[in-house]
Amino acid sequence: MRITLIKSLTERSRGNTMKKLEIKDLHVEVDGTEIIKGITLTFHPGKVHVLMGPNGSGKSTLANALMGHPKYKITKGQIILDGKDITKEKANIRAKEGLFLSFQYPTEITGVTMANFLRTAVNTKREKKYSIVEFHTLLKEKMKELQMDSSFSKRYVNEGFSGGEKKRAEILQLTLLEPKYAILDEPDSGVDRDAIEILSEGIERVRKNKEMAIIIITHYKRILEYLQPDEVSILYKGKIIAQGNYELAKQIEKEGFEGVINK
Amino acid sequence: MKTQTMQSFGMNKELQKKEARELFNNLETPLLKYGQGIQVLLKELDLNQVIAKVNEEERMTIEAPQGVIIRSIQELNQEELETYTSLISATENKFLALHFAILDDWKIIIIPRDMTVKGPIIITSHISKKAKAESIIVIAEVNAKAEIIERSSSTEEAYYKSQTVQIFAKENAHIMFSSIQELSPETYNFVIKRGKVEANANITWLDATLGSKYTHLRVQTHLTSLHANTENYSLYFNQGKQIFDLNTESLHKTRQTNSNMLCKGVITENARTIYQGRILIEKDSKNCKAKQKSENLLIDEHARCDAVPILEVENDEVQCSHGATIGKLNEENIFYFTARGIEENIAKQMIIAGFLEPIINKFPTEEIQEHIRKNITERITK
Known part of the structure; x- marks a missing residue:
């Protein structure tokens, strides 16, 4: 009886306070070279966290390592998602636990249609699977929100997509998969002004509805005007060298990274 | 020798088979050697076993929409016989001599002039034992259009299968010939397909090579008149110890002829593929367009692939492209x-x-x- 009580208390506390993505003293190697040299960060549901840093500071490496890319070796540290250690889990398990990565350069896959790919991905997470027809209805609705042409679903995954179309397809996946923690690696690069607005609205909609945490890597302030970041972290040479609120991002936009790096 | 073999076809089947048998006895087994150290060794294949175990019971079946004419070899007159068996001869090599020595199952398909056949013509072959040879002849008369689907399967009791296909696409005829080969991994498979394409006509070959222990597939198209066109799309997937020895050829025998060949395949486990794609453009064949590409995906460590593009162009006024890639899963x-x-x-x-x-x-x-x-x-x- 007592055991049950304790257990239910633990579960409740887990429900309230453990909902976060924590990375603790993370070290990451690529081809034998250490790129991430001890990073500790926490991301909270519903919040927008911006990662900034000059080229080569390790932003994409961190994103890929968090998602579980086999080329990025975690040599030390932990990744804890809602209290569960996922440091050693494969990418598909991390995705099932609620992690998502919007790729900076999405790869092209011949012969697999967007519709087939997306349905397989969405159904993997679901107890009750969508039929082809049911999924088609859902997909059409989500594509309309992002102002995507309906022919899109019949095309092969990212094949022959323009830069902007690829980014739109990534956000489409975000809105379909509704993850708990979404890492967006430069969702705005190579995208025109109007499209940034459409993408931002799409991201905002699902963030608000699902209490999603957004971890965004960007060089531009335009997307931040829509997403209104809560926290800003500056990455340099594989370490976090400064943290702050939206003001820090604005300062960097004006003055560049020099001021922060030389501090 | 060649004419002699031709003349005796059908007229006296036993005589023709006897001659092919003699040829078989006199010819050496060809070395399956393709330069640069590429060679297939079929140590377990015993061609004498094939002769000793001929399956005379099973036959191909054909389902054809209305209007398509199906003939037996005996129904062709002497002139037709000479014309429509001219692309392949028993004298070429030991495998073909063997083919004609054991051949009983002929199917001759005629698409009459100006006819567009509604729905596919379906040829089915299933072999449940021993060794068998099959020959298919397709005659597409002027302005005829048809799609032919050929499906072959076998049981593990089937040791050897050989097949020839000859297609004659006359002026403005369009033929699509698709093969889906799903023989048992115990069956040796020898296939020679040849087509002759006349003015403004087209042959499209489609091949899905999936089964067999060893497949020796040769597809060759002769583009003989102005604006003759051919396309060749093939795929393969091999597994276990399957060996696929594939060769597609476009022969541009005259000017303004076009060809396009694309082969895509996947090699897994201990399987092996050799793919050769050849474009030949003769000296007077100006203003031809020819493309050839093969893309091969190696899945497992011990899977092996050799892809050889062969380009023989004897004049400068052509547009050609060719290429082969062998890659791994990305x-x-x-x-x-x-x-x-x-x-x-x-x-x-x-x-x-x-x-x-x-x-x-x-x-x-x-x-x-x-x-x-x-x-x-x-x-x-x-």
Whole structure:
């Protein structure tokens, strides 16, 4: 009886306070070279966290390592998602636990249609699977929100997509998969002004509805005007060298990274 | 010798078979050697066993829409015989001599002038034992159009199968000939397909090579008149110890003829593929366009592939392109799937099937396409 009580208390506390993505003293190697040299960060549901840093500071490496890319070796540290250690889990398990990565350069896959790919991905997470027809209805609705042409679903995954179309397809996946923690690696690069607005609205909609945490890597302030970041972290040479609120991002936009790096 | 063999066809079947048998006895087994250290050794293949175990009971079946004429070899007159058996001869090599020595099962398909056949002509062959030879002749008269689907299967009791296909596409005729080969992994398979394409005519060859222990596939198209055109789309998937020895050729015998060949294949486990794609453009064949490409995907460490493009162009006024790639599964592609929650083995399955999809979706019916997809997906899962 007592055991049950304790257990239910633990579960409740887990429900309230453990909902976060924590990375603790993370070290990451690529081809034998250490790129991430001890990073500790926490991301909270519903919040927008911006990662900034000059080229080569390790932003994409961190994103890929968090998602579980086999080329990025975690040599030390932990990744804890809602209290569960996922440091050693494969990418598909991390995705099932609620992690998502919007790729900076999405790869092209011949012969697999967007519709087939997306349905397989969405159904993997679901107890009750969508039929082809049911999924088609859902997909059409989500594509309309992002102002995507309906022919899109019949095309092969990212094949022959323009830069902007690829980014739109990534956000489409975000809105379909509704993850708990979404890492967006430069969702705005190579995208025109109007499209940034459409993408931002799409991201905002699902963030608000699902209490999603957004971890965004960007060089531009335009997307931040829509997403209104809560926290800003500056990455340099594989370490976090400064943290702050939206003001820090604005300062960097004006003055560049020099001021922060030389501090 | 050649004319003699031709004349005796059909008129006196036993005599023709006897001559082929003699040729078989006198010819050396060809070395399956393709330069640069590429060679296939068929140590276990015993051609004398083939002669000793001929399956005379089973026959190909044909389902043909109305209007298509099916003939037996005996029904062709002397002139027709000489014309329509002219592309392939028993004298060429020991395998062909063997073919004609054991051949009983002929199917002759005639598409009459100006006829567009509604729906596919379906040829089915299933061999349940021993060794068997089959010959198909397709005669597409002027302005005739048809799609032919040929499906072959066998049981593990079937030792050897040989097949020849000869297609004659007369002026403005359009023929699509699709083969889905799903023989047992115990069956040796020798296939020679040749087509002759006349003015403004087209032959499209589609090949899905999936089964057999060893497949020796040769597809050759003779472009003999102005604006003759051929396309060749082939896919293969091999597994276990299967060996596929594939060769497609476009022979541009006159000016302003076009060809396009694309082969895509997947080699898994200990299987092996040799693919040779050859374009020949003769000296006076100016203003030809020819393309040839092969893309091969090696899945396992011990899988092996040799892809050899051969370009023989004897004049400068042509547009040609050719290329061969041998690659492995792209890690980034797999990660893209797993990052979306899809399990790694399902990701691989989808990527491999997708790799072949540009060829699969060229097959004429949805049912056949689904059948090929299923064959491949089931074997990837294995």
